[in-house]
Amino acid sequence: MTDTAPVGTAGGEETASRGGRPRDPALDESIIEATRRRLVLDGYSAMSLGEIASDAGVSRPTIYRRWANKLDLTIDALDWGFRRQQASYPTAPLATMPPRAALTEAVRRVDPCYFNPDAMVLMGNFMGETLRTPELLAHVKSHAVEPRVRLVENTLAELQDRGAVRADVDRHTVATLCFGAYYAAFLRDEHDRGRLAEDVVATLWPALAV
Missing domain, CATH: 1.10.357.10 (Tetracycline Repressor, domain 2)
Structure with a gap:
Protein backbone atom coordinates (compact mmCIF):
# COMPACT_ATOMS: atom_id res chain seq x y z
CA MET A 1 0.00 0.00 0.00
CA SER A 88 -0.84 31.36 22.67
CA TYR A 89 -0.68 35.08 21.79
CA PRO A 90 -1.19 37.59 24.63
CA THR A 91 -4.80 38.72 24.82
CA ALA A 92 -4.08 42.45 24.97
CA PRO A 93 -4.73 43.97 21.50
CA LEU A 94 -1.78 45.70 19.87
CA ALA A 95 -3.86 48.85 19.37
CA THR A 96 -3.92 49.43 23.14
CA MET A 97 -0.14 49.17 23.57
CA PRO A 98 2.33 52.07 23.40
CA PRO A 99 3.66 52.40 19.84
CA ARG A 100 7.09 50.85 20.29
CA ALA A 101 5.70 48.03 22.45
CA ALA A 102 3.03 47.28 19.83
CA LEU A 103 5.61 46.99 17.06
CA THR A 104 7.85 44.85 19.26
CA GLU A 105 5.02 42.42 19.95
CA ALA A 106 4.16 42.26 16.25
CA VAL A 107 7.79 41.48 15.41
CA ARG A 108 7.90 38.85 18.16
CA ARG A 109 4.95 37.08 16.55
CA VAL A 110 6.82 36.93 13.24
CA ASP A 111 9.20 34.41 14.81
CA PRO A 112 8.57 31.02 13.14
CA CYS A 113 9.52 29.40 16.47
CA TYR A 114 7.07 31.46 18.54
CA PHE A 115 5.06 28.30 19.32
CA ASN A 116 7.15 25.48 17.86
CA PRO A 117 10.91 25.40 18.58
CA ASP A 118 11.40 23.05 15.61
CA ALA A 119 9.79 25.45 13.14
CA MET A 120 13.06 26.45 11.46
CA VAL A 121 13.81 22.82 10.66
CA LEU A 122 10.29 22.41 9.30
CA MET A 123 10.59 25.54 7.16
CA GLY A 124 13.83 24.23 5.67
CA ASN A 125 12.08 20.95 4.85
CA PHE A 126 9.14 22.74 3.25
CA MET A 127 11.38 24.96 1.14
CA GLY A 128 13.14 21.82 -0.02
CA GLU A 129 9.78 20.55 -1.27
CA THR A 130 9.35 23.48 -3.68
CA LEU A 131 9.75 21.30 -6.77
CA ARG A 132 8.31 18.02 -5.48
CA THR A 133 5.29 19.27 -3.52
CA PRO A 134 4.77 22.97 -4.26
CA GLU A 135 1.28 22.97 -2.73
CA LEU A 136 2.82 22.22 0.67
CA LEU A 137 5.04 25.32 0.68
CA ALA A 138 2.17 27.36 -0.79
CA HIS A 139 0.02 26.36 2.20
CA VAL A 140 2.76 27.37 4.64
CA LYS A 141 3.17 30.72 2.90
CA SER A 142 -0.54 31.53 2.94
CA HIS A 143 -1.30 30.26 6.45
CA ALA A 144 1.91 30.89 8.41
CA VAL A 145 4.16 33.37 6.63
CA GLU A 146 1.87 35.99 5.14
CA PRO A 147 -0.41 36.43 8.19
CA ARG A 148 2.63 37.11 10.39
CA VAL A 149 4.29 39.51 7.98
CA ARG A 150 1.00 41.31 7.35
CA LEU A 151 0.60 41.75 11.10
CA VAL A 152 3.80 43.82 11.13
CA GLU A 153 2.64 45.78 8.07
CA ASN A 154 -0.79 46.41 9.61
CA THR A 155 0.74 47.42 12.93
CA LEU A 156 2.96 49.93 11.15
CA ALA A 157 -0.07 51.29 9.27
CA GLU A 158 -1.98 51.68 12.54
CA LEU A 159 1.00 53.45 14.10
CA GLN A 160 1.14 55.77 11.10
CA ASP A 161 -2.52 56.59 11.69
CA ARG A 162 -1.69 57.28 15.34
CA GLY A 163 1.08 59.66 14.25
CA ALA A 164 3.78 57.55 15.88
CA VAL A 165 5.48 56.29 12.69
CA ARG A 166 6.55 58.34 9.68
CA ALA A 167 4.06 58.38 6.83
CA ASP A 168 6.72 57.57 4.22
CA VAL A 169 7.90 54.33 5.86
CA ASP A 170 7.95 51.36 3.46
CA ARG A 171 5.89 48.96 5.55
CA HIS A 172 6.41 45.99 3.23
CA THR A 173 10.20 46.25 3.35
CA VAL A 174 10.31 46.77 7.10
CA ALA A 175 8.10 43.72 7.68
CA THR A 176 10.27 41.62 5.36
CA LEU A 177 13.41 42.69 7.23
CA CYS A 178 11.84 41.73 10.54
CA PHE A 179 10.84 38.30 9.24
CA GLY A 180 14.28 37.71 7.77
CA ALA A 181 15.99 38.59 11.04
CA TYR A 182 14.87 35.29 12.56
CA TYR A 183 16.34 33.26 9.71
CA ALA A 184 19.61 35.21 9.93
CA ALA A 185 19.78 34.60 13.69
CA PHE A 186 19.20 30.87 13.16
CA LEU A 187 21.86 30.60 10.46
CA ARG A 188 24.35 32.55 12.57
CA ASP A 189 23.79 30.14 15.48
CA GLU A 190 22.12 32.79 17.59
CA HIS A 191 19.47 30.38 18.79
CA ASP A 192 18.46 32.39 21.86
CA ARG A 193 15.92 34.65 20.18
CA GLY A 194 14.35 35.83 23.42
CA ARG A 195 15.38 39.44 22.86
CA LEU A 196 15.54 39.49 19.08
CA ALA A 197 12.25 41.39 18.67
CA GLU A 198 13.38 44.06 21.12
CA ASP A 199 16.80 44.35 19.46
CA VAL A 200 15.34 44.59 15.95
CA VAL A 201 12.84 47.27 16.95
CA ALA A 202 15.48 49.17 18.93
CA THR A 203 17.59 49.31 15.76
CA LEU A 204 14.73 50.27 13.44
CA TRP A 205 12.77 52.60 15.69
CA PRO A 206 14.93 55.73 15.22
CA ALA A 207 14.32 55.49 11.46
CA LEU A 208 10.60 54.78 11.89
CA ALA A 209 9.42 57.06 14.65
CA VAL A 210 8.12 60.57 14.06
Missing part, protein backbone atom coordinates in the same frame (compact mmCIF):
# COMPACT_ATOMS: atom_id res chain seq x y z
CA THR A 2 1.27 3.45 -0.85
CA ASP A 3 0.86 6.66 1.14
CA THR A 4 -2.17 7.60 -0.94
CA ALA A 5 -5.50 5.81 -0.55
CA PRO A 6 -8.93 6.49 -1.98
CA VAL A 7 -10.73 6.00 1.33
CA GLY A 8 -11.37 8.24 4.31
CA THR A 9 -12.12 11.92 4.75
CA ALA A 10 -9.46 14.45 3.93
CA GLY A 11 -8.89 17.33 6.27
CA GLY A 12 -9.66 15.51 9.51
CA GLU A 13 -13.34 16.44 9.60
CA GLU A 14 -15.42 15.30 12.56
CA THR A 15 -17.18 12.24 11.15
CA ALA A 16 -17.93 8.72 12.26
CA SER A 17 -15.57 5.93 11.32
CA ARG A 18 -16.62 3.30 8.81
CA GLY A 19 -17.92 1.16 11.68
CA GLY A 20 -20.26 3.98 12.68
CA ARG A 21 -18.38 4.90 15.86
CA PRO A 22 -17.75 8.60 16.51
CA ARG A 23 -14.28 9.97 15.92
CA ASP A 24 -11.98 10.09 18.93
CA PRO A 25 -10.41 13.59 19.22
CA ALA A 26 -7.62 12.26 21.44
CA LEU A 27 -6.70 9.68 18.79
CA ASP A 28 -6.75 12.35 16.09
CA GLU A 29 -4.41 14.52 18.15
CA SER A 30 -2.06 11.61 18.73
CA ILE A 31 -1.81 11.11 14.97
CA ILE A 32 -1.31 14.83 14.40
CA GLU A 33 1.47 15.02 16.98
CA ALA A 34 3.17 11.94 15.53
CA THR A 35 3.01 13.55 12.09
CA ARG A 36 4.60 16.74 13.36
CA ARG A 37 7.43 14.78 14.98
CA ARG A 38 8.06 12.83 11.77
CA LEU A 39 8.12 16.03 9.74
CA VAL A 40 10.96 17.27 11.94
CA LEU A 41 12.87 13.97 12.02
CA ASP A 42 12.41 12.78 8.43
CA GLY A 43 11.03 15.62 6.34
CA TYR A 44 7.88 15.41 4.25
CA SER A 45 9.17 13.25 1.39
CA ALA A 46 10.92 10.70 3.58
CA MET A 47 8.27 10.24 6.27
CA SER A 48 5.77 7.44 5.81
CA LEU A 49 2.25 6.92 7.06
CA GLY A 50 3.36 3.53 8.36
CA GLU A 51 5.88 5.17 10.70
CA ILE A 52 3.33 7.77 11.76
CA ALA A 53 0.83 5.02 12.53
CA SER A 54 3.44 3.13 14.56
CA ASP A 55 4.41 6.28 16.49
CA ALA A 56 0.77 7.06 17.24
CA GLY A 57 -0.04 3.48 18.21
CA VAL A 58 -2.67 3.03 15.49
CA SER A 59 -3.04 1.12 12.25
CA ARG A 60 -2.63 2.64 8.79
CA PRO A 61 -6.34 2.05 8.03
CA THR A 62 -7.11 4.21 11.07
CA ILE A 63 -5.22 7.06 9.42
CA TYR A 64 -6.82 6.45 6.03
CA ARG A 65 -10.28 6.61 7.58
CA ARG A 66 -9.45 10.17 8.57
CA TRP A 67 -7.19 11.51 5.82
CA ALA A 68 -7.07 10.59 2.14
CA ASN A 69 -3.30 10.88 1.80
CA LYS A 70 -0.06 12.13 3.36
CA LEU A 71 -0.48 15.67 2.07
CA ASP A 72 -3.94 16.08 3.62
CA LEU A 73 -2.65 14.77 6.94
CA THR A 74 0.36 17.09 6.81
CA ILE A 75 -1.76 20.14 6.08
CA ASP A 76 -4.04 19.30 9.01
CA ALA A 77 -0.98 18.87 11.23
CA LEU A 78 0.31 22.28 10.16
CA ASP A 79 -3.07 23.94 10.68
CA TRP A 80 -3.22 22.41 14.16
CA GLY A 81 0.06 24.15 14.95
CA PHE A 82 -1.08 27.45 13.44
CA ARG A 83 -4.18 27.42 15.65
CA ARG A 84 -2.16 26.58 18.75
CA GLN A 85 0.24 29.43 18.02
CA GLN A 86 -2.56 31.96 17.62
CA ALA A 87 -4.13 30.77 20.85
